[in-house]
Amino acid sequence: MGTDTMAVVARLERISKHFENHLVLDDIALEVRAGEVTALLGPNGAGKTTCVGILTGRLAPASGRVELFGLDPTRPAARARMGVMLQSGGLPDVLTVFELVTLQSGYYRYPRAVAATIALAGLEGLEARPAGKLSGGQQRRLHYALAICGRPDLLVLDEPTTGLDHEARRQLWTTVREEADDGAAVLLTTHYLEEADALADRIIVIDEGRIIADDAPAAIKARVAGSTIRCRTALSERELATLPGVRSIDRNGAAATLMVADGASTARALLGTDPTICDLTITAASLEDALSHLSSMKRAA
Numbered sequence: 506m507g508t509d510t511m512a513v514v515a516r517l518e519r520i521s522k523h524f525e526n527h528l529v530l531d532d533i534a535l536e537v538r539a540g541e542v543t544a545l546l547g548p549n550g551a552g553k554t555t556c557v558g559i560l561t562g563r564l565a566p567a568s569g570r571v572e573l574f575g576l577d578p579t580r581p582a583a584r585a586r587m588g589v590m591l592q593s594g595g596l597p598d599v600l601t602v603f604e605l606v607t608l609q610s611g612y613y614r615y616p617r618a619v620a621a622t623i624a625l626a627g628l629e630g631l632e633a634r635p636a637g638k639l640s641g642g643q644q645r646r647l648h649y650a651l652a653i654c655g656r657p658d659l660l661v662l663d664e665p666t667t668g669l670d671h672e673a674r675r676q677l678w679t680t681v682r683e684e685a686d687d688g689a690a691v692l693l694t695t696h697y698l699e700e701a702d703a704l705a706d707r708i709i710v711i712d713e714g715r716i717i718a719d720d721a722p723a724a725i726k727a728r729v730a731g732s733t734i735r736c737r738t739a740l741s742e743r744e745l746a747t748l749p750g751v752r753s754i755d756r757n758g759a760a761a762t763l764m765v766a767d768g769a770s771t772a773r774a775l776l777g778t779d780p781t782i783c784d785l786t787i788t789a790a791s792l793e794d795a796l797s798h799l800s801s802m803k804r805a806a
């Protein structure tokens with residue numbers, strides 16, 4: 506299905522939000538579409554959880570418009586179609602995994618079978634364990650189970666894989682992908698570039714309350730296709746900036762990281778200009794490099 510024909514299930518338009526005098530979201534617009542995994546990617550404090558809070562009706566924006574299934578997100582008819590996994594959320598310690606999933610499933614019109622939910626969340630064998638006696642990673646999986654048990658049309662996952670080991674993280678990616686392939690809209694927040702790259706159809710990069718990119722993972726990488734040069738050099742930032750093909754410079758003492766168009770030609774110029782240069786490496790730009798480049802372009806603008 507092409508992007509244009511995919512149904513928009515949630516939308517933020519021109520959203521701003523302050524906490525006290527601090528502007529946390531500045532004119533945010535985004536859409537979440539059925540059948541797609543959308544990753545909201547950004548560093549600590551960027552505004553990801555605040556976005557999710559506004560989209561799910563838990564927080565009110567200072568200005569702008571929010572739509573969830575065409576309705577105000579505080580309307581029960583809209584909320585009933587959504588499953589949410591927050592970063593933290595208390596679980597009653599004494600109820601078991603089976604009891605909690607059964608209870609939560611009862612709130613939905615068309616829930617999955619409890620055993621199916623438990624299997625999808627990787628909680629088989631733990632059905633009789635009280636929530637208070639689960640490990641941190643198992644509690645995250647229980648939160649995931651509670652988010653998906655109602656077969657939601659929109660699944661919102663706030664940093665779902667934090668605290669999960671490698672294997673559990675990969676398992677969760679697989680089931681999240683299946684939810685989207687079955688037609689659900691998925692919005693997840695993450696710090697992990699690897700997660701956004703592996704899982705998302707679309708990555709929205711948020712930094713200091715502003716969206717600095719919104720595109721397919723490959724397109725984000727292509728915008729800054731090129732190489733990263735790392736080295737220790739005596740050249741000043743100004744001297745480095747005059748080398749051919751340099752797009753951005755990150756300097757930390759003698760260590761320098763350069764985003765460049767063509768690694769080999771810049772490296773030749775670098776070697777010719779600074780005979781004391783050492784520890785020089787050239788690598789293809791990673792998504793992480795791409796994002797730090799996008800952030801620095803935004804700050805320079």
Ligand SMILES: Nc1ncnc2c1ncn2[C@@H]1O[C@H](COP(=O)(O)OP(=O)(O)OP(=O)(O)O)[C@@H](O)[C@H]1O
Nearest residue numbers: 524525529547548549550551552553554555556696
């Ligand atoms: N209730 C609140 N009162 C005051 N400031 C808040 C409140 N909630 C969040 N903030 C501030 O808003 C900013 C954005 O927070 P938010 O939780 O949305 O970031 P985030 O991108 O989800 O970060 P993280 O990756 O660390 O979870 C931060 O500076 C945070 O300190």
